Amino acid sequence: MAPLMVVAAAFVAFSLPPYLSLDPAQSRVPAPDFFPPHFAVLSLHVVFGSIAMITCCLQIWPWFRARYPRAHRRIGRVYVFAGCLPSGLLGLTVGVATPWGPVTMVSNVLLALLWLGCTLAGWRMARQRRFADHRRWMVRSFALTMSIVTNRIYGVLFGILFFPQLDTTFNGDETQLMQTIAALSAWLGWVLPLLVAEWWLERTDAAKRRARTRTRTHRST
Template structure:
């Protein structure tokens, strides 16, 4: 999965977002993974509603971890330009050991997650779109349609990393909605929790995907702009 155009490698200082992205992914994983490393359901941050839910959740988390790490490497221009073979192999790991199995497991747990129907529908859409964008990205790379490949993988990247956005929005919506517990939600903590989870899941992935589409449209517009005479 690489672009074969002969271009000089982009200096790291021209891509100042790479280091913060790597740091953000590392910090997120350091916070999120420990409760699941011992395979103890009692430490899970999400209560398991059925017997199969916890092992599928752990599988989803494991595959998603692989996806996040390899996805960050995939968008590193220096690696793509200077080491295309590594880029291709890392891309295959992202697709087959990360995004595809993580999205399939995510689809399964979305159907049974204890966060209400609004959150369930959102997570089903997220899993299906992540799977579809990733498969399209792989297919277009195999067909050597690298422009299309890049666009699909940008979308896949946005959906993959949306879990970080999801955590941020969860805090935001909790702050906004909790004061309405006794009014809007009639004192029901369960209704409040489902509302926070539902809105969080939608904003968590929809906004990053919209930003990705805006960025792709802006980049396409710049390439089509006529050069000055």
């Protein structure tokens, strides 16, 4: 848990300040000409997303959940209603207005919809006291929440890989280069973490089923 919290805190500390400055020139995403309120919407998306990132680190900590169940429930409400939901809804707008091309736009919109859907499903399962299902949906929500970190990592890696090819592969077209990097980073950034989350869920569930089978077999003998 400590490395995860350090990564989340460092990412928020790096990403948030430009959007608290109220200065559009500090934005790390260029604003499209057709959407003047882009910086304001993006800033709110980042602020609420930062709340989601910090609170989800506590939510997936088994020791914290077991030791402080009431705090887990309260922080869970903050995660859902002050983090994921507003950030996801704003992310839909930011995703549609992305300056990085249609491939990135589709990825961003799909990510926002899945993030909202998984988070709402997890909250609904908790309300119905279906805690096993709640856990599964919230693991998916966590993977999507933290996918922004892997997105940025891929962006750096693809930048290192493709920038030397600007004059060859991309014929000197910087726009095409940036859209390619953004599209690859956008899709891999959330698809791979979600696949890993599904693999982990299936693996742990299979282990539990084997344990139950061994227990029944032992009792029958």
